[in-house]
Amino acid sequence: xxxxxxxxxxxxxxxxxxxxxxxxxxxxxxxxxxxxxxxxxxxxxxxxxxxxxxxxxxxxxxxxxxxxxxxxxxxxxxxxxxxxxxxxxxxxxxxxxxxxxxxxxxxxxxxxxxxxxxxxxxxxxxxxxxxxxxxxxxxxxxxxxxxxxxxxxxxxxxxxxxxxxxxxxxxxxxxxxxxxxxxxxxxxxxxxxxxxxxxxxxxxxxxxxxxxxxxxxxxxxxxxxxxxxxxxxxxxxxxxxxxxxxxxxxxxxxxxxxxxxxxxxxxxxxxxxxxxxxxxxxxxxxxxxxxxxxxxxxxxxxxxxxxxxxxxxxxxxxxxxx
Numbered sequence: 001x002x003x004x005x006x007x008x009x010x011x012x013x014x015x016x017x018x019x020x021x022x023x024x025x026x027x028x029x030x031x032x033x034x035x036x037x038x039x040x041x042x043x044x045x046x047x048x049x050x051x052x053x054x055x056x057x058x059x060x061x062x063x064x065x066x067x068x069x070x071x072x073x074x075x076x077x078x079x080x081x082x083x084x085x086x087x088x089x090x091x092x093x094x095x096x097x098x099x100x101x102x103x104x105x106x107x108x109x110x111x112x113x114x115x116x117x118x119x120x121x122x123x124x125x126x127x128x129x130x131x132x133x134x135x136x137x138x139x140x141x142x143x144x145x146x147x148x149x150x151x152x153x154x155x156x157x158x159x160x161x162x163x164x165x166x167x168x169x170x171x172x173x174x175x176x177x178x179x180x181x182x183x184x185x186x187x188x189x190x191x192x193x194x195x196x197x198x199x200x201x202x203x204x205x206x207x208x209x210x211x212x213x214x215x216x217x218x219x220x221x222x223x224x225x226x227x228x229x230x231x232x233x234x235x236x237x238x239x240x241x242x243x244x245x246x247x248x249x250x251x252x253x254x255x256x257x258x259x260x261x262x263x264x265x266x267x268x269x270x271x272x273x274x275x276x277x278x279x280x281x282x283x284x285x286x287x288x289x290x291x292x293x294x295x296x297x298x299x300x301x302x303x304x305x306x307x308x309x310x311x312x313x314x315x316x317x318x319x320x321x322x
Contacts, residue, residue: 029058078108
């Protein structure tokens with residue numbers, strides 16, 4: 001299964017596999033299009049196809065085998081969560097250029113399996129990859145039978161599908177990063193629920209006013225959100241101010257006080273997730289910065305969701321900053 005993947009780094013990380021599955025496995029995937037179930041029809045100007053969740057129709061051992069191979073191929077800490085979707089495109093349908101960036105709680109990787117027997121170039125439905133929405137096609141992946149295309153989702157993973165001249169059948173496996181789960185998304189929403197900047201300490205006002213005169217609004221907003229995270233975690237005024245300055249880029253938090261350092265970095269990450277998307281490169285930086293630090297008690301719920309593997313290995317320190 002998924003043997004000898006051919007890897008590419010441009011225009012974004014992806015791989016493809018010829019003869020991806022066995023004959024029996026392909027037959028099982030083809031049967032998904034014959035089974036009863038409600039299809040969701042998308043017929044907008046940008047995205048035209050029909051979708052059906054078929055996760056429960058795929059045997060657990062098959063899903064587990066695909067998941068294990070995706071862990072090996074991508075090298076990512078993927079969770080056990082797998083969602084599988086059947087996609088059908090009818091003649092005349094197409095999918096415009098778009099980027100599936102992974103918002104907080106969204107999947108990080110996809111595996112697209114083509115099930116189009118006797119596909120010919122005149123049948124259309126070609127997957128095209130782009131370096132930007134305005135660029136020329138960088139790479140094409142033909143929807144030939146039993147080929148698989150896997151890629152990591154991020155803000156620049158631009159792709160689209162040309163108009164299908166004949167019906168096109170695809171099964172898509174979706175995978176989640178261990179540090180970007182639906183549970184993390186709920187945690188972020190809860191942390192910033194009913195957010196009021198007025199709850200921040202008055203000592204932050206002069207600093208924020210100065211920052212707002214020279215920095216972009218999105219930067220000062222993120223800094224204020226990081227400050228709110230620290231406030232709601234129960235940190236003192238000095239730590240909240242350090243968190244604002246760090247997120248705004250006004251200063252770098254030093255590592256002398258381990259808990260302050262960890263709290264400031266995690267607050268900044270939570271603010272980033274709320275406003276933007278899960279960025280694998282930035283997460284790896286966060287992981288390296290906090291590697292080896294103990295998991296502090298008040299940060300435990302957030303730490304376990306943002307850095308689950310590291311949190312499981314490290315002890316808890318219970319002495320909070322007063």
